[in-house]
Amino acid sequence: MLAELELIWSLVYHRATSKYAILSEAPHAHSGPEMGSLKHWKITMQLLDGKACSAKIRQEIAKTVSEIKASGQRAPHLAAVLVGNDGASQNYVAFKVKDCAEVDFESTTIRLEDTISEQELLAKVNELNNNDAIDGFIVQLPLPKHIDENKIILAINPAKDVDGFCPENVGRLNLGLPTFISATPNGIMELLKRYEIDTEGKHCVILGRSNIVGTPMAVLMSRNTNPGNATVTIAHSRTKSLAALCSTADILIVAIGKTEFVTADMVKEGAVVIDVGQTRVPDDSKKSGFRNVGDVDFENVKNKCSYITYVTGGVGPMTRASLLQNTLKANLRR
Amino acid sequence: MLAELELIWSLVYHRATSKYAILSEAPHAHSGPEMGSLKHWKITMQLLDGKACSAKIRQEIAKTVSEIKASGQRAPHLAAVLVGNDGASQNYVAFKVKDCAEVDFESTTIRLEDTISEQELLAKVNELNNNDAIDGFIVQLPLPKHIDENKIILAINPAKDVDGFCPENVGRLNLGLPTFISATPNGIMELLKRYEIDTEGKHCVILGRSNIVGTPMAVLMSRNTNPGNATVTIAHSRTKSLAALCSTADILIVAIGKTEFVTADMVKEGAVVIDVGQTRVPDDSKKSGFRNVGDVDFENVKNKCSYITYVTGGVGPMTRASLLQNTLKANLRR
Numbered sequence: 048m049l050a051e052l053e054l055i056w057s058l059v060y061h062r063a064t065s066k067y068a069i070l071s072e073a074p075h076a077h078s079g080p081e082m083g084s085l086k087h088w089k090i091t092m093q094l095l096d097g098k099a100c101s102a103k104i105r106q107e108i109a110k111t112v113s114e115i116k117a118s119g120q121r122a123p124h125l126a127a128v129l130v131g132n133d134g135a136s137q138n139y140v141a142f143k144v145k146d147c148a149e150v151d152f153e154s155t156t157i158r159l160e161d162t163i164s165e166q167e168l169l170a171k172v173n174e175l176n177n178n179d180a181i182d183g184f185i186v187q188l189p190l191p192k193h194i195d196e197n198k199i200i201l202a203i204n205p206a207k208d209v210d211g212f213c214p215e216n217v218g219r220l221n222l223g224l225p226t227f228i229s230a231t232p233n234g235i236m237e238l239l240k241r242y243e244i245d246t247e248g249k250h251c252v253i254l255g256r257s258n259i260v261g262t263p264m265a266v267l268m269s270r271n272t273n274p275g276n277a278t279v280t281i282a283h284s285r286t287k288s289l290a291a292l293c294s295t296a297d298i299l300i301v302a303i304g305k306t307e308f309v310t311a312d313m314v315k316e317g318a319v320v321i322d323v324g325q326t327r328v329p330d331d332s333k334k335s336g337f338r339n340v341g342d343v344d345f346e347n348v349k350n351k352c353s354y355i356t357y358v359t360g361g362v363g364p365m366t367r368a369s370l371l372q373n374t375l376k377a378n379l380r381r
Numbered sequence: 382m383l384a385e386l387e388l389i390w391s392l393v394y395h396r397a398t399s400k401y402a403i404l405s406e407a408p409h410a411h412s413g414p415e416m417g418s419l420k421h422w423k424i425t426m427q428l429l430d431g432k433a434c435s436a437k438i439r440q441e442i443a444k445t446v447s448e449i450k451a452s453g454q455r456a457p458h459l460a461a462v463l464v465g466n467d468g469a470s471q472n473y474v475a476f477k478v479k480d481c482a483e484v485d486f487e488s489t490t491i492r493l494e495d496t497i498s499e500q501e502l503l504a505k506v507n508e509l510n511n512n513d514a515i516d517g518f519i520v521q522l523p524l525p526k527h528i529d530e531n532k533i534i535l536a537i538n539p540a541k542d543v544d545g546f547c548p549e550n551v552g553r554l555n556l557g558l559p560t561f562i563s564a565t566p567n568g569i570m571e572l573l574k575r576y577e578i579d580t581e582g583k584h585c586v587i588l589g590r591s592n593i594v595g596t597p598m599a600v601l602m603s604r605n606t607n608p609g610n611a612t613v614t615i616a617h618s619r620t621k622s623l624a625a626l627c628s629t630a631d632i633l634i635v636a637i638g639k640t641e642f643v644t645a646d647m648v649k650e651g652a653v654v655i656d657v658g659q660t661r662v663p664d665d666s667k668k669s670g671f672r673n674v675g676d677v678d679f680e681n682v683k684n685k686c687s688y689i690t691y692v693t694g695g696v697g698p699m700t701r702a703s704l705l706q707n708t709l710k711a712n713l714r715r
Contacts (some may be wrong), residue, residue, distance in 0.1 A: 197556075214547075265615065285582045
């Protein structure tokens with residue numbers, strides 16, 4: 048049944064639009080004994096190298112910073128608020144500081160005890176809102192349970208909200224107005240753009256409907272822009288027959304936080320696969336004692352794809368670069 | 382091929398979940414000579430009566446208003462800004478004034494010449510923002526070409542933006558925070574809710590990606606709420622094989638402004654069809670000289686549906702009721 052579904056969706060979405068159309072119209076080409084005679088249809092998989100792409104973006108940003116400084120202005124300045132001693136949060140903030148140094152931004156880390164009250168944290172946010180020496184800031188999530196995250200996010204001045212989490216900025220994204228697009232969706236759009244991946248009229252399936260990845264991704268991919276103009280399906284935990292749906296996707300964006308959830312049988316030949324997941328799993332063979340695993344079974348999926356990201360050199364570095372882009376934007380807007 | 386596509390999507394989305402599953406697994410049941418023996422599967426179409434439903438909502442609102450007034454507070458007060466003499470705009474505003482009277486709201490219409498400057502209109506918006514006697518206001522669109530609509534919308538105080546067009550309110554909708562949901566999507570959600578239509582896990586196809594209907598509708602239907610929890614596909618002018626896609630929809634929401642665009646062959650047996658379109662076409666047989674036509678070919682589609690809205694007693698009255706709901710909410714929040 049899956050093969051039929053693939054065939055029909057291929058006809059629906061691809062009719063004579065790409066090399067994959069030809070392949071898709073012969074859905075058994077890659078599974079039967081006649082495969083030898085169809086070798087010329089084989090897809091060449093290309094890695095979407097977020098590491099290389101983000102290095103390029105950082106270079107571009109560093110160049111702009113040198114121009115800003117040459118013109119007598121101060122460099123962009125990012126502040127990060129870190130509450131408590133969560134290991135992962137500390138790592139994320141350390142990366143952000145390192146990234147800032149690399150592009151010659153100023154950065155400030157504000158470390159606060161996890162006993163801080165909501166009121167005290169709101170006062171700190173307000174102080175940063177009013178500090179003219181800081182262009183943008185982030186409050187690293189998650190926060191301790193006694194603090195209402197929404198209340199903190201709502202207190203951030205939208206003009207300094209470089210994470211793009213405030214309602215004002217989320218709404219601006221929806222309305223196509225200038226804004227800070229949150230880092231992961233922005234990084235994915237940048238990756239699609241720089242690899243010149245044709246998204247117009249393609250069926251893009253997004254697994255996950257979170258506020259910071261799935262939902263903004265759906266809005267961006269459906270807009271009348273390039274990348275964009277895709278027919279977008281938002282799938283989630285209540286979606287029925289998820290596997291069959293995924294196998295109809297020309298572009299599959301996975302952000303559900305379940306390790307190796309997307310297996311080869313769920314992916315159409317020639318699909319573009321973007322893996323947002325990154326979960327630490329114990330691994331004694333590693334010096335660190337763990338390895339990072341994505342939401343996609345990379346080893347088995349990769350050979351079916353035209354393009355695919357890998358963990359940790361795919362979406363992760365692009366997300367980090369996006370925060371720098373937003374901070375630069377905040378500086379230039381002032 | 383369409384029949385096969387229907388069959389497969391039926392299996393994908395419906396497996397044994399509803400009466401339509403049974404019908405869908407026998408896709409030729411309604412088209413062959415054997416139809417007689419399958420009569421017991423016939424779907425009974427039910428009109429989604431927005432007129433009756435909105436009358437009920439207005440009753441509920443009027444009751445709350447009487448309680449507000451009994452408690453010594455003033456009634457909700459809606460203001461509408463009408464620029465120029467566009468016939469349709471004048472009609473819309475007249476309806477809003479009439480609706481207010483019916484639920485015992487106060488209303489004020491502010492009529493401005495179409496020669497008004499952007500600056501003068503911004504000053505008027507600011508005046509309304511600061512007028513404590515007014516709970517909410519709308520600026521009737523479209524505005525004359527010399528005025529930037531975005532600039533006007535961005536100037537409205539989000540706490541009085543009962544149209545729900547401001548970025549702050551659009552973002553709050555996306556984030557699942559309390560907000561004013563724009564009138565048409567809110568009206569459709571209300572209709573689905575009051576008719577207790579099961580949307581969870583259903584495939585909802587939305588035709589149109591506008592800021593005020595298609596996009597917020599997609600967000601609302603995909604959220605973890607009831608109604609909601611649907612697998613949502615956003616389709617638009619760049620979507621390929623739109624007809625085949627539509628025929629896979631359990632719930633089809635049409636907002637593209639093309640008269641009778643959705644024909645019977647595009648609709649799956651048992652689908653729920655919501656028609657947002659409403660276009661005036663000349664009709665000499667009518668006293669008014671025109672009739673309103675939707676985006677759906679109602680006469681031919683209706684018999685395939687489990688539920689369907691009709692023009693003008695479907696989405697239109699629900700949209701009008703939603704504006705009243707938002708104005709009441711603005712009053713209660715003060």
